[in-house]
Amino acid sequence: MLIYLDTNLWNALCDQYVDPATLLTSLNKRNAHLVLGTHNFYELAKTFEGGREGASERGRELFAYLVKFFDANVLCAKDNMEILAAEIYAVKQSIPVDAFLGRQDRVSFSQKVKAFADGMFGEIDTHYIGELISFASNTRQNQILHLEEHADIKTRLKGVSSANLAQWMRQQVFSVAGLEQLSRHVQGRFPEIPANKATEDASGLLSLPARRIARGLILADLYYNWRCACRESNPKDLVDDMQHILNAVYCDTYATGDTGQAEYAELLLTSNTRVNIYRAEIPVDEWLHGLVTAGGITKTA
Numbered sequence: 001m002l003i004y005l006d007t008n009l010w011n012a013l014c015d016q017y018v019d020p021a022t023l024l025t026s027l028n029k030r031n032a033h034l035v036l037g038t039h040n041f042y043e044l045a046k047t048f049e050g051g052r053e054g055a056s057e058r059g060r061e062l063f064a065y066l067v068k069f070f071d072a073n074v075l076c077a078k079d080n081m082e083i084l085a086a087e088i089y090a091v092k093q094s095i096p097v098d099a100f101l102g103r104q105d106r107v108s109f110s111q112k113v114k115a116f117a118d119g120m121f122g123e124i125d126t127h128y129i130g131e132l133i134s135f136a137s138n139t140r141q142n143q144i145l146h147l148e149e150h151a152d153i154k155t156r157l158k159g160v161s162s163a164n165l166a167q168w169m170r171q172q173v174f175s176v177a178g179l180e181q182l183s184r185h186v187q188g189r190f191p192e193i194p195a196n197k198a199t200e201d202a203s204g205l206l207s208l209p210a211r212r213i214a215r216g217l218i219l220a221d222l223y224y225n226w227r228c229a230c231r232e233s234n235p236k237d238l239v240d241d242m243q244h245i246l247n248a249v250y251c252d253t254y255a256t257g258d259t260g261q262a263e264y265a266e267l268l269l270t271s272n273t274r275v276n277i278y279r280a281e282i283p284v285d286e287w288l289h290g291l292v293t294a295g296g297i298t299k300t301a
Contacts, residue, residue, distance in 0.1 A: 001033070001253065002032075004037060016283055020065070021068065045116065048116075056119065060119050063117035066117070067113055076106055077101070081188070083097070091205060091207070099213075099250035153225075153229075165226065179199065182205060215270065224239075244256070245269060249273060252273060253273065256275075
């Protein structure tokens, strides 16, 4: 059982002084494994740029805590675009998708975590985190402007009721528009390939059964557009939250302490991944053990 933790739960584990080695050993004995996503790394790195008193100290504390998880061999998910690349390769080679970091990439990842734990958060890191924050903000603003300029699209999206949203989204994945959306993501990952090759790769990804991240990327775009049309704007952290959800597509469970994500997380994931919401009623490690005992079946509970 693979359990992907949202960033808020890594914070909770740290705040509750849960020992990483003890937790992983206990879970592993039950054939369960925690998964750290690469997007967790970037989210936690924002702590250094939080602008609040003690931000740097908190950042070092969090990354020093993650070092202990690396020492205990925590699993690491690839970046979403690298999972997309892995899916394309898997289709071409007729092999399973490798969604997790291999030994060499994991070593590089752990070295960066250790550097941040030592306070080595430099100008390049500040610039990159700034770009991530700007991307989320620009995406939000550009979507608002796009719908203002295309009233017909906004009207069509508003015509999709909440009750019919899941069905509509599933239908759109395999439409011409869905293929075009995925082709753009493929070209985003492989800008050197021509448009027709990106479309060919996207078509292969959507051949039944559709690959998980390919499907999820389209669904995330659809949900983001629909929500903006219906509510006039999107939360500033929705882009990052959806990145986390998609990063969990090859895990059995997506666990988060953000109750708001219960509204849409399941829309982006396949039935292979359960959504579980931590409500802080018991210690987080005890709650995780409960998920394993229940087999991850307490969906959004």
